[in-house]
Amino acid sequence: MRVSSYAIGAPLADERFFVLLHGVRGSLDKVAATTGAYLVEHRGDIAAAPPWDSGGRIEAHLKERGYLTDLSPEQERGLMVDMATALHKADLASSPPSFVFVPAFTCNLRCPYCFQSHEMHAGKGTFATVMTRERVDDAFRVIDGFDSPGAVARHLDLLPTLSKDVSQAGTVGKLGLFGGEPMQEATREIVGYIVERARNRGSALWAITNGVQLDLFADLLGPDGLAEVQITLDGMPDLHDQRRVGPRFRQTFHKIVENIGRALEADVQVRVRINVDQTNADHVAMLNDLFMERGWSEHPAFSATAAVVSGEAKHEELVSPADLLSLTRALGGAGCVSSYEGYAIGVLKRAIAGGYPFQRAVNCSAETGLLMFDPRGDLYGCWDEVGLMDRRIGGYRGGVMDLDEQVARSWLSRFPGAIEQCSRCPYALIHTSGCANTARTDTGSIFAAACEGFQTYFPRSLAESYDEIEHQLLGKTPPAHTRSRSLPIVQVTSG
Numbered sequence: 001m002r003v004s005s006y007a008i009g010a011p012l013a014d015e016r017f018f019v020l021l022h023g024v025r026g027s028l029d030k031v032a033a034t035t036g037a038y039l040v041e042h043r044g045d046i047a048a049a050p051p052w053d054s055g056g057r058i059e060a061h062l063k064e065r066g067y068l069t070d071l072s073p074e075q076e077r078g079l080m081v082d083m084a085t086a087l088h089k090a091d092l093a094s095s096p097p098s099f100v101f102v103p104a105f106t107c108n109l110r111c112p113y114c115f116q117s118h119e120m121h122a123g124k125g126t127f128a129t130v131m132t133r134e135r136v137d138d139a140f141r142v143i144d145g146f147d148s149p150g151a152v153a154r155h156l157d158l159l160p161t162l163s164k165d166v167s168q169a170g171t172v173g174k175l176g177l178f179g180g181e182p183m184q185e186a187t188r189e190i191v192g193y194i195v196e197r198a199r200n201r202g203s204a205l206w207a208i209t210n211g212v213q214l215d216l217f218a219d220l221l222g223p224d225g226l227a228e229v230q231i232t233l234d235g236m237p238d239l240h241d242q243r244r245v246g247p248r249f250r251q252t253f254h255k256i257v258e259n260i261g262r263a264l265e266a267d268v269q270v271r272v273r274i275n276v277d278q279t280n281a282d283h284v285a286m287l288n289d290l291f292m293e294r295g296w297s298e299h300p301a302f303s304a305t306a307a308v309v310s311g312e313a314k315h316e317e318l319v320s321p322a323d324l325l326s327l328t329r330a331l332g333g334a335g336c337v338s339s340y341e342g343y344a345i346g347v348l349k350r351a352i353a354g355g356y357p358f359q360r361a362v363n364c365s366a367e368t369g370l371l372m373f374d375p376r377g378d379l380y381g382c383w384d385e386v387g388l389m390d391r392r393i394g395g396y397r398g399g400v401m402d403l404d405e406q407v408a409r410s411w412l413s414r415f416p417g418a419i420e421q422c423s424r425c426p427y428a429l430i431h432t433s434g435c436a437n438t439a440r441t442d443t444g445s446i447f448a449a450a451c452e453g454f455q456t457y458f459p460r461s462l463a464e465s466y467d468e469i470e471h472q473l474l475g476k477t478p479p480a481h482t483r484s485r486s487l488p489i490v491q492v493t494s495g
């Protein structure tokens with residue numbers, strides 16, 4: 001008998017106990033600390049000299065829950081790949097494509113750490129092209145033809161074609177705006193046209209914007225127009241205004257804060273993003289205080305997330321996701337900024353509710369069908385690759401999409417079961433292999449793992465989130481390291 005290769009766990013605040021999760025079966029258990037520590041320490045090994053009685057009740061329970069197994073490592077891996085494959089197929093079949101307009105490559109800011117080039121943002125050569133109404137119409141013809149779950153996968157023969165009578169109707173999901181900077185003076189007219197066309201088909205829009213000129217788009221803000229925005233604040237004015245600046249915008253903090261308030265007043269969902277490195281880590285708490293002072297932390301349409309800057313988008317010195325997680329958790333019960341807690345909270349919510357906790361096998365929409373329409377008539381399948389000609393996945397001209405099928409198919413074929421390292425990883429159905437673009441930057445291939453510290457920070461995050469949920473359910477005061485206010489309401493059901 002072996003300890004399963006997919007046993008995950010960490011000690012709880014009450015040191016007598018340990019939380020265990022099975023990375024394929026989805027079992028969730030609270031066990032004695034000695035038992036849990038043994039299983040995690042001996043993951044994948046023969047269970048020799050365990051701390052429980054051989055053949056007793058505890059051993060039977062651990063076996064029934066999958067933490068102990070008679071399967072060989074390869075047989076267990078086979079089960080994991082089967083489960084990942086089933087989830088992946090469901091992902092491809094149920095996900096409508098994500099459609100994103102890039103109205104311009106230019107940007108009104110020149111943030112020193114941006115992953116896109118300043119040449120692009122300054123509008124050198126063809127980067128000066130702004131989307132025309134004809135291009136928008138072309139894009140909408142493609143969107144109208146592909147707006148149903150699984151449409152891109154079917155087009156690439158990764159799913160069987162649906163017969164006419166079972167074809168799914170258009171899903172009228174939200175459409176996206178990205179850049180460069182999509183919300184600037186130069187794009188005002190064309191974004192107005194995109195919103196008008198989207199409204200006519202019942203679609204709202206979201207945008208990733210720096211928020212500096214969002215006031216120019218005030219008449220478009222609202223649930224049936226520009227319904228969601230993600231805006232970056234990198235710290236308080238003294239620091240933010242050293243980083244989020246451009247040729248005509250030397251100080252942007254106050255303007256952005258004003259525009260966030262304007263968007264919230266218009267019932268727009270606002271997600272503030274804080275890009276964190278060592279130079280601004282202490283500003284996360286200050287921004288948290290600012291959001292509370294303004295009453296945004298209580299606003300149902302407001303959320304804030306902090307993320308480490310990674311890959312090419314380096315600030316001076318990186319912090320690790322584990323450091324950032326400690327930082328946001330240290331904000332305590334009053335905190336409204338989160339970072340990487342969502343993975344653990346999501347898994348626990350579903351497991352405690354009696355369901356299978358792993359729901360997806362893809363990491364992002366690039367792996368189920370992301371079509372980004374640029375102003376030159378080219379298509380991209382990943383946010384970080386917009387404007388890079390050698391990374392285009394096709395074109396759209398005259399309303400016809402011309403995909404490079406080999407490239408597009410490889411994006412939609414990436415999932416943990418297709419990556420050797422991930423298929424052996426106990427966290428694979430939670431982390432789902434990380435960002436493909438980061439994997440390619442690191443290894444030259446998207447069919448590689450992009451761990452980014454997940455194995456280090458997830459177990460502790462699981463234990464801390466478990467403590468919070470348990471205390472919430474039992475109506476007790478949470479332990480000092482936890483923060484109850486951001487917790488989801490957990491319903492415990494039978495089954």
Ligand code: SF4
Nearest residue numbers: 364382383435436437
């Ligand atoms: S592959 Fe990475 S960079 Fe590209 S869209 Fe997905 S998460 Fe973003």
Ligand code: SF4
Nearest residue numbers: 422425431449450451
């Ligand atoms: S990327 Fe790393 S942590 Fe994520 S699933 Fe793959 S091996 Fe595991």
